[in-house]
Amino acid sequence: MKGTVHYSVDGELAILRIDNPPVNPLSSGVRQGLFDGLTAALADDAVKAIVLYGEGRAFIAGADISEFGGESKGPGLHECLNLMEFGEKPVIAAINGTAFGGGLEVALCADYRVIAPKAPVGLPEVKLGLLPGAGGTQRLPRLVGAEKALGFILSGDPIPGPVAKDLGIVDDVIDGDDFIAGALAWARAAVADGKGKKRVRDLTDKVAADRGNVEIYDAARKNAARKMRGRFAPEMIIQCVEAAVEAGDFDAGMKVEQENFAKCLKHPQREALIHLFFSEREVAKIPDVPKGTEVKKIESAGVVGCGTMGGGITMCFANAGIPVTVLEMNQEAIDRGMGIIRRNYDGMVQRGRISAEAAEKRMALISTTLAYEDLGQADVVVEAVYENLDVKKKVFEEFEKVCKPGAIIASNTSGLDVDAMASVTSRPEDVIGLHFFSPANVMRLLEVVRGEKTSATTIATSMALGKILGKVAVLSGNAPGFIGNRMLGGYTRQAGEMILQGATPYQVDKVIGGFGMPMGPFQMNDLVGLDLGWRARKLAGLKPEEVPITARVADKLCELERFGQKTNRGFYIYQEGSRAGQPDPEVVKIVEETSAELGITRTAIDDEEVLDRCILALVNEGARILEDKIAIRACDIDIVYINGYGFPEVTGGPMFWADQMGLDVVLKKIEGFREKYGDFWTPAPLLERLAKDGKSFASLAQG
Ligand code: 3H9
Helix, strand or coil, X not given: CCCEEEEEEECCEEEEEEEXXXXXXXXXXXXXXXXXXXXXXXXXXXXXXXXXXXXXXXXXXXXXXXXXXXXXXXXXXXXXXXXXXXXXXCEEEEECCEEECHHHHHHHHCXXXXXXCCCEEECHHHHHCCCCCCCHHHHHHHHHCHHHHHXXXXXXXXXXXXXHHHHCCCCEECCXXXXXXXXXXXXXXXXXXXXXXXXXXXXXXXXXXXXXXXXXXXXXXXXXXXXXXXXXXXXXXHHHHHHHHHCCCHHHHHHHHHHHHHHHHHCHHHHHHHHHHHHHHHXXXXXXXXXXXXXXXXXXXXXXXXXXXXXXXXXXXXXXXXXXXXXXXXXXXHHHHHHHHHHHHHHHHHCCCCCHHHHHHHHHCEEEEXXXXXXXXXXXXEECCCCCHHHHHHHHHHHHHHCCCCCEEEECCCCXXXXXXXXXXXXXXXXXXXXXXXXXXXXXXEEEEECCCCCHHHHHHHHHHHHHCCCEEEEECCCCCCCHHHHHHHHHHHHHHHHHHCCCHHHHHHHHHHHCCCCCHHHHHHHHCCXXXXXXXXXXXXXXXXCCHHHHHXXXXXXXXXXXXXXXXXXXXXXXXXXXXXXXXXXXXXXXXXXXXXXXXXXXXCHHHHHHHHHHHHHHHHHHHHHCCCECCHHHHHHHHHHHCCCCHHHCCHHHHHHHHCHHHHHHHHHHHHHHHCHHHCCCHHHHXXXXXXXXXXXXXXX
8 A cells, every 4th residue: 555644642632644755645555544543543532633744845735646547445535534524533734735636625624724834735636637526625615605616626726825824724824944843732722722623514604605696606617618618627616616505515515526526537538637647747757867867057048049939938047037148140139039028028017927026037137148158157058040950050169169068058949950960069968959839938848859969967957957947848859850840740731631632721720629729720820920931932942843732722822922810811811900810712712723723623521530630640650759769658749749739638648649549440540541542641660560469659658
């Protein structure tokens, strides 16, 4: 059994210390220990009150997520909670650190709660596709009312101790260096004052005040529909809180909670979201970069280029409190770039995301220069210049001249050869790719690209830097397009082919949007600008017949000066100032003409095929990426797609989505497409092998 609870008696107090490192989840051994400890304390006449706290940095991080879906061992959590609630001795939860999910619910079941100022409390279950299933949806409304309870549970975000006190979730904040000593003193005083049982289940005033106020739930439903489109758990949560208030009877509400919790537990979204929780932690583990590898301190940074990417990367460092010097070619470029950074921070202040003071602090961390020498003392330098290998190599030659020994030398390339850049330096071990995604100050993904000679220390430092910058860092091998952009090629190609074969751009975008992506491929084209590819093809001197057929429609639109959102016309028409495009029959005509010119007979393509061809193109390339060892595990690819490309979280990422479908089904579909549409659809050998062996992509990680 995993985890334990240490039991001791100190005078009139029984002390239960939960011990399940590092964050004390409620694993089987903890539940057993709680059950045994509570039973012993209730049977001991000398004990007048019971105190619970956690060993180390957490109180209790919640249910043990790894146990979901498996066989349950030992007593259930509800058996422990019954002992706490119906035992005759008061229980005091001493919340020394993180109290999340089932952890906070244990505390809510206690009679009294005291908290350390820095301890965060939260009910993050919704983020895992679950709801608080240990009485949280019933007890919290009794403490804070339905509206606040719904806000708290539906956001899943934590709050610090003092805020929990103001809300009425805890009784007292205990300051001082020794929280446990303070909490025990509080408990002794409670015994001395004759404080007895004070069950949250018996509180009635808040729920009685809210009874009949349906507006609370209407507002919560509207909010959930806007912020958590397509999610299953929010409605389940709202029903539980509604039951807490409207049923009035605690046990009737608990019954609804139990039923809805079971529904969430069985739902595929829950499985996908828990897959992502563990995957986010898994991607930090790199087999040949063991724990304990030296991680260099990053206390200053340099960025070359203050355009869209460079400016965003500069903000990332400043946001993390790291002084950063940004270099540009001339003062005008600096002024333009710094102006945008200033506007971004002002916008954040206006939206209430940060205080004006914080914005000024961040601006003050940014300095500018025209001279490479000024980057000489930086612990890390990142180039974010035009995506061209020769241009980037020139920047690396400058880095070679000025950077101090041991500085991390990075490129923000989105797919070029990192080794080629390293080759112009004498220190390839310090060179790495740090591929930020646009807008760099917003997007969570950081693709870290290892070159052939990149050292373990450089990798470990870069992964740690990702965390400092608030990113999720995923390691990729150095091959064209790395993980993300390499996979994207097939996806966009399929979208392009389908509109020539019979779909419309609007159908494709609608299907992809319905799947949960923030936008479809043609909306994305309009956002990025159709002219970028068109100009590049012109520059390369391609003859009309050499232009890939999937680019023909976009090029025709560009000839009509329809460059996308920037000209209010592209695949869609945009009203001035609006980003929501309207379909345009003219575009459909151009698409149809292009099909005719290419001799393609258009036939209707159903929505299922549209989705399969886009997503299975990703999956098939993902399998090749795994086979080529560009990605370490399938879950690394999932994390890249979720955090860098807006792949819907509730699917668990493309590779998990394929595993859920069954790789035999995936293979059959891909083979069908190959028969119909040709060799693009040759199945990846790894996919064929796994499908034939009845295995999944996830099984590769287990060896
Ligand atoms: C729930 O409670 C349901 C109830 O309502 C109903 C019950 C009937 N379980 O994140 P870290 C592992 S649902 C198992 O790197 P940090 C984690 O995988 C639960 N394992 O540290 C990692 O393992 P490894 C509601 C867990 O300091 C290690 O601990 N609770 C759990 O950056 C360290 O984690 C939540 O959703 C868990 N519950 O952050 C809380 N939690 O080292 C989820 C962590 O092998 N947890 N692990 O990779 C968190 O948000 C963060 O882990 C926490 C610590 C903030 C606690």
